Amino acid sequence: MSDYKVFVDQVAAKNEAQPEFIQAVDEVVESIWPVLEKRPEYRKQNILERIVEPERVIMFRVPWMDDSGNYQVNKGFRIEMNSALGPYKGGLRFHPSVNLGILKFLAFEQIFKNSLTTLMMGGGKGGSDFDPKGKSDNEVMKFCQSFMTELQRHIGPDTDVPAGDIGVGGREIGYMFGQYKRLRNEFTGVLTGKSLNWGGSLIRPEATGYGTVYFAANMLETRGETLEGKTCLVSGSGNVAQYTVEKLLDLGAKPVTFSDSAGYVYDEAGIDREKLAWVMDLKNNRRGRISEYAEKFGAVYTARDDSLDYNPLWNHKADCAFPSATQNEINEVDAANLLKNGIYVIGEGANMPTVPKGIVQFVDAGILYGPGKAANAGGVAVSGLEMAQNSQRLAWTREEVDQKLMSIMKAIHTNCVDTANEFGTPGNYVNGANIGGFLKIADSMIDQGLV
Secondary structure (H helix, E strand, O other): OHHHHHHHHHHHOOOOOOOHHHHHHHHHHHHHHHHHHHHHHHHHHHHHHHHHHOOEEEEEEEEEEEEOOEEEEEEEEEEEEEEOOOOEEEEEEEOOOOOOOHHHHHHHHHHHHHHHHHOOOOOOEEEEEEOOOOHHHHHHHHHHHHHHHHHOOOOEEEEEEEEEEEEEEEEHHHHHHHHHHHOOOOOOOOOOOHHHOOOOOOOOHHHHHHHHHHHHHHHHHOOOOOOOOOOOEEEEOHHHHHHHHHHHHHOOOOEEEEEEEEEEEEOOHHHHHHHHHHHHHHHHHHOOOOHHHHHHHHOOOEOOOOOOOOOHHHOOOOOOOOOOOOOOEEEEHHHHHHHOOOOEEEEEEOOEEEEEEHHHHHHOOOOOOEHHHHOOOOHEEEEEEHHHHHHHHHOOOOOHHHHHHHHHHHHHHHHHHHHHHOOOOOOOOOHHHHHHHHHHHHHHHOOOOOO
């Protein structure tokens, strides 16, 4: 057994029942193992052993009262993974699937993603198994206030700066910020994704989706192509998917799908701006199901069928795919279907949406495959820009922030390409992203000593 596999097995033994975390470690370590062999100082100082171990894991109960007067209890988490490059930075996820392993995987990915942005941010992640769906605004507020009552002990603008993620949007950020301010008696940039009225940044809601499309455009540019006229499959219908579709329309592409946990819609005519605006109202205000889109616009709706060994959303003819829902949504069969149907550009808006065997297929096929830690780094990049604006008590224009986002995504793309070339795997964005992110973190950890 190779040294690389021995290391991963050791991590797995220490982190039982955390498959997503092991998967994330495996994918990164496979890429960076040749670097360790070339640079023995990383092995001597046990950089890998230190980087896979969180600096701090915070777990707590979150008691709250529902509208019927019943006591409820949820689990709360914050994983402060690595602070070599700056304050811990990463989202909060409120979803029933949240557990320690999923948050450790997200925090681990976040270290490398934040490193690639060129900004000074460490990696962290947190959240709760609380489900905002079906809850009243009052219930969401009570939960958020209880959650922040504990979390506020562990975060701060120079310590740990959470943001939103699945289930945590502007409403939840507002409630948590208000409680932090009340308890700490300070108005600071402790959370990002805030409302524009009180410290938020323009382009922040759009940033993950916009950035993913910018990264795809940069990949296409290496082949002398653009997104103009490309048919695109997009999964999800939340923040990332919505703004991915918006930017695809800006660049002349034709998005044809949206999905949620119950199923997906396929609109062969294309999702235009009018349809997108309707979906935004459906999901952001009315909090409805994507099946309503089919009824409204005459598209084809396919209900989720867990008996299938593939997701039919990924089985349509198209040029580009933007998985923007959740982890491991593209399995081995889905990957084969995507390639069979002519997909040659993939921009991962979600975190780790493709299983390892799917990634191997994409890399072996030589398509333009942008892994999440590079392609969707625009969200945390603009969070970093929001932090900078808060520190200066300034607000930049939409054009300024969008230009900075485009520049950051171009820099990430260049880093991935150059690093992949330097280490003998030209065109391999997986290796480029993993190695490019790792080198900066590893060198910083060495500079700061054994801490």
